[in-house]
Amino acid sequence: xxxxxxxxxxxxxxxxxxxxxxxxxxKHPDGTTVGKIVETEAYVGxxxxxxHASKGRTARTEVMFGAPGxxxxxxxxxxxxxxxxxxxxxxHASAVLIRALEPIEGIELMEKxxxxxxxxxxxxxxxxxxxAMAIDKGLNAADMARGxxxxxxxxGEPPLKIRATxxxxxxxAGTWKDKPWRFLIRGSEFVxxx
DNA sequence: CAAGAGATCATCT
DNA sequence: GATGATCTCTTGA
Numbered sequence: 435x436x437x438x439x440x441x442x443x444x445x446x447x448x449x450x451x452x453x454x455x456x457x458x459x460x461k462h463p464d465g466t467t468v469g470k471i472v473e474t475e476a477y478v479g480x481x482x483x484x485x486h487a488s489k490g491r492t493a494r495t496e497v498m499f500g501a502p503g504x505x506x507x508x509x510x511x512x513x514x515x516x517x518x519x520x521x522x523x524x525x526h527a528s529a530v531l532i533r534a535l536e537p538i539e540g541i542e543l544m545e546k547x548x549x550x551x552x553x554x555x556x557x558x559x560x561x562x563x564x565x566a567m568a569i570d571k572g573l574n575a576a577d578m579a580r581g582x583x584x585x586x587x588x589x590g591e592p593p594l595k596i597r598a599t600x601x602x603x604x605x606x607a608g609t610w611k612d613k614p615w616r617f618l619i620r621g622s623e624f625v626x627x628x
Numbered sequence: 629c630a631a632g633a634g635a636t637c638a639t640c641t
Numbered sequence: 642g643a644t645g646a647t648c649t650c651t652t653g654a
Contacts, residue, residue, distance in 0.1 A: 475646070477646075484646070485646090486646080489639090489640070490640095492639080492640075493639085494638080494639060494640090508638085508639095508646085509637070509638060509639090510637095510638090510645055510646070510647065511635075511636075511637085511644090511645060511647055511648085512635065512636030512637035512638075512645090513635060513636060513637085513647070513648075514647050514648070516646060516647080518646085531646055533646085559647070559648070560646070560647070561647045561648060562647085562648075601646070602646070602647090603645080603646050603647075604646060606644095606645085607646095626647095629653105629654085630652100630653090630654090631651100631652085631653090631654105632650100632651085632652085632653105633649105633650090633651085633652100634648105634649090634650090634651100635647105635648095635649090635650105637644105637645105638644105638645100639643105639644090639645095640642105640643090640644090641642080641643085641644105
């Protein structure tokens with residue numbers, strides 16, 4: 435069943451933890467791809483110096499200030515796209531970065547898009563999973579609670595063992611870089627880094 | 629295997 | 642004008 439907006443409206447860290455084990459579904463003219471979410475990161479608000487919203491309300495961060503359940507897709511290093519899902523109430527700029535997926539459906543399509551057949555390398559990183567699932571600027575601000583082309587499904591799996599570590603690539607964020615807000619499914623072979 | 633460089637551009641100063 | 646919530650490839654031990 436598709437995850438409703440009320441789920442995304444909760445505390446960002448809680449959403450980041452609970453997204454683990456859920457399924458990201460992407461419907462595209464070329465085919466449907468599905469991946470199990472195995473790694474996430476929480477960006478909790480404007481006071482969090484690692485969060486893009488700490489730069490203030492700008493054209494880029496506008497989506498994060500809006501309603502929960504929308505996709506925040508941004509371009510980084512002139513090369514890659516990254517997918518986040520906006521959390522908490524309207525006006526609270528926070529989001530969860532989807533960092534890695536375990537490929538479940540449409541694996542051949544992912545292999546074609548990624549140019550590799552190594553399954554552990556198809557979606558084990560935020561830039562890689564966006565390539566594998568054809569996610570780019572066109573999906574920025576998409577409503578994942580109501581939309582049909584990009585959403586998250588709960589397939590009713592039991593609770594998972596979760597491991598928390600500091601977030602990746604945010605050394606510039608002062609004391610915020612050490613917050614243990616990166617969450618992984620313990621033992622998963624599909625995370626970006628162990 | 630680890631370390632380093634390059635890719636390449638939207639966004640903010 | 643600088644830089645980044647990344648990834649791949651090359652180099653060298």
